[in-house]
Amino acid sequence: xxxxxxYGIIGQGLAGSSLWWHLHKxxxxxxxxxxxxxxxSKTAAGLMNPITGRKMVTTWLADELFTYCHKYYDELELMFxxxxxxxxxxxxxxxxxxxxxxxxxxxxxxxxLNYKIKKLDxxxxxxxxxxxxxxxxxxxTWLDTEVYxxxxxxxxxxxxxxxxxxxxxxxxxxKVSGHFQLTDQIECENLILCQGYLAEFNPFFSYLPWATVxxxxxxxxxxxxxxxxxxxxxxxxxxxxDSVFKVGSTYDWNDKSKEPTVAKREQILxxxxxxxxxxxxxxxxxxxxxxxxxxRRPFLGAHxxxxxxxxxxxxxxxGVTLSPYFAAQMANYLVNDTPLLPAVNINRYQPKM
Numbered sequence: 001x002x003x004x005x006x007y008g009i010i011g012q013g014l015a016g017s018s019l020w021w022h023l024h025k026x027x028x029x030x031x032x033x034x035x036x037x038x039x040x041s042k043t044a045a046g047l048m049n050p051i052t053g054r055k056m057v058t059t060w061l062a063d064e065l066f067t068y069c070h071k072y073y074d075e076l077e078l079m080f081x082x083x084x085x086x087x088x089x090x091x092x093x094x095x096x097x098x099x100x101x102x103x104x105x106x107x108x109x110x111x112x113l114n115y116k117i118k119k120l121d122x123x124x125x126x127x128x129x130x131x132x133x134x135x136x137x138x139x140x141t142w143l144d145t146e147v148y149x150x151x152x153x154x155x156x157x158x159x160x161x162x163x164x165x166x167x168x169x170x171x172x173x174x175k176v177s178g179h180f181q182l183t184d185q186i187e188c189e190n191l192i193l194c195q196g197y198l199a200e201f202n203p204f205f206s207y208l209p210w211a212t213v214x215x216x217x218x219x220x221x222x223x224x225x226x227x228x229x230x231x232x233x234x235x236x237x238x239x240x241x242d243s244v245f246k247v248g249s250t251y252d253w254n255d256k257s258k259e260p261t262v263a264k265r266e267q268i269l270x271x272x273x274x275x276x277x278x279x280x281x282x283x284x285x286x287x288x289x290x291x292x293x294x295x296r297r298p299f300l301g302a303h304x305x306x307x308x309x310x311x312x313x314x315x316x317x318x319g320v321t322l323s324p325y326f327a328a329q330m331a332n333y334l335v336n337d338t339p340l341l342p343a344v345n346i347n348r349y350q351p352k353m
Contacts, residue, residue, distance in 0.1 A: 003160075005031045007334070008180060008188030010167060013041030014145065014319035015327070016194035017152040019312050021076070022331035024161070031186060032156055033163045040196050040288030041319060045217055045238055045246045046143035047230065048321050049090055050115055056092075056135070058115075060296075065321045066139070072324040073143065080155060084147040090140045090236075091123060091229035093131040093275070115139045127225035127278035131233070140230065142238050143320045178308060190334065192310040197256075197289040199313050204303055207351035208314070209294040214255050215317070216264040216287045217248035218272075222280035234271035244283065247272055260287040292316035300330050301346035310334070311346060 007023055009016045012034035020032040048069065050062040059065070073085035116138030123134040156162035165183065172180055172191070180191045193199060200210040220237075227239035238246040250264045265285055272280075291314050293299065299314035312330050315322045332338040342348065 002185045002187055003031070004179075005029050005161075005186070005188040006190065007031070008033065008182055008186065008191045009194055010035065010182075010191070011194035011196060011198075011313075012149065012153060012162070013194065013196050014044070014149070014323045015041075015196070015312050015315055016192075017041075017149055018072070018323040018327035019192060019194060019330055020156060020161070021152065022327045023334070024156075024159075026331055026335050028331075028335060031161050031163060031188065033165060033167055033182065033186070034153065035165065035167045035195075040290060042146045042149055043215075043217060043286045043288035044145050044319065045236070045248055046145045046320050047090075047236060047238055048141045048143065049137065050139060051092075051117070051137055059318070059321075061325070065325050068325045068328070069321055070141075073141075073148070076148070076151065080151040082147060082151050084144040084151065086142050086144065088140050088142055088238075089229050090137040091120070091125075091231055092135045092137065093123070093128075093231065093233035094133045094135065125226035125228060125231075127222065127276050128231060129275060129277050136229065142230070142240075144240070145320065180308075190308045190310065192312050192330075192334075194312050196291045196313065199291060199299075199311065204306070204309060205299070205311050205313075205346075208299055208311075208346060208349055210314070211253065211292045211294045212256065212289050213292045213316075214252040214257070214287060214289050215249045216252075216260050216268065216285070217246060218265065218268050218282055219284040219286075220245050220247055220272075220280045221283050222276070222278055224278040225276055225280070231275055233275050235268055235275065237272065237275065245280075256289060258287055258289060260285045290316050290319075298322055298326060298344050299346045300326060300333070300340050300344045304351060 006028050007030040009020050009032040012032050016032055020030060023030040050059055050066050052059055077085055118136050120134040120136055153162055180188050197212045199205055200212055221244055223243040231237045235247055240246055247268055250267055293314040299311050303309040333340050
């Protein structure tokens with residue numbers, strides 16, 4: 001006998017997982033279908049940094065996003081009884097006198113007071129090269145995305161709300177009732193697509209201005225490198241325990257293959273060797289394609305013609321911070337008809353006729 005659900009979610013990356021959890025919390029009958037066991041979300045480094053860019057500015061909605069993320073991930077760690085949300089500090093290194101002076105002045109700005117930023121002159125740490133100064137951000141975190149996503153999958157599986165199967169969205173059936181026939185056994189009244197970069201090729205939402213970008217990441221073993229901070233200069237080196245670090249990342253808007261490349265490995269290593277001087281061994285080299293958007297704002301909302309077909313996607317490089325906050329908004333939009341933030345509603349774009 002087939003199963004019927006109020007909501008079906010396709011894709012169990014960062015977006016689909018957070019939306020599933022929020023719909024589940026609202027008491028909804030929802031199934032999540034994972035079609036890509038090695039999606040970009042599991043490859044992501046998971047670094048959450050509220051201060052970014054050469055001018056060290058706060059990210060969009062930083063206060064709201066980071067407050068909500070801490071609450072969300074802390075709650076799930078307790079619920080699942082596993083650890084994946086790691087509090088840490090980023091040490092951003094500076095050699096440029098202009099950057100150092102600008103950043104020093106910025107430390108007194110009201111916008112930065114909540115982020116526990118302090119300047120370190122000539123920071124000295126094991127394995128780290130000499131720099132004129134560094135700026136420690138004491139409010140940062142990193143998410144072990146694979147442990148987190150596996151925790152969601154296990155929890156949903158125990159509730160009978162997780163399915164692992166290959167599914168071609170072009171072949172999804174639309175029944176006379178208006179419901180979606182996802183597989184021979186699964187039917188849903190409403191369908192939300194959380195497919196990551198694959199949405200660019202989905203005929204329902206391909207009209208949206210995607211700017212998908214490939215990124216590559218190294219995992220290294222460096223027993224003589226300090227694990228006190230996430231070190232950042234050109235690349236980041238995130239200590240994940242036992243002298244293992246995630247190092248990245250790269251950006252390529254042309255290569256859409258999911259295979260890592262020698263050229264990008266050498267690019268990362270070149271930057272890494274400017275950051276550290278100690279010996280290390282490459283443990284792993286991964287690549288993924290980020291579902292980025294031209295205006296750097298995610299895509300939330302309903303299809304222009306099929307009112308029970310939705311998209312929740314386009315979080316780009318900031319999926320770990322954006323997806324929980326907007327999943328709460330999307331869930332309330334679906335269940336309670338609460339309006340979406342105009343900046344993320346896909347009605348800001350119209351399909352070309």
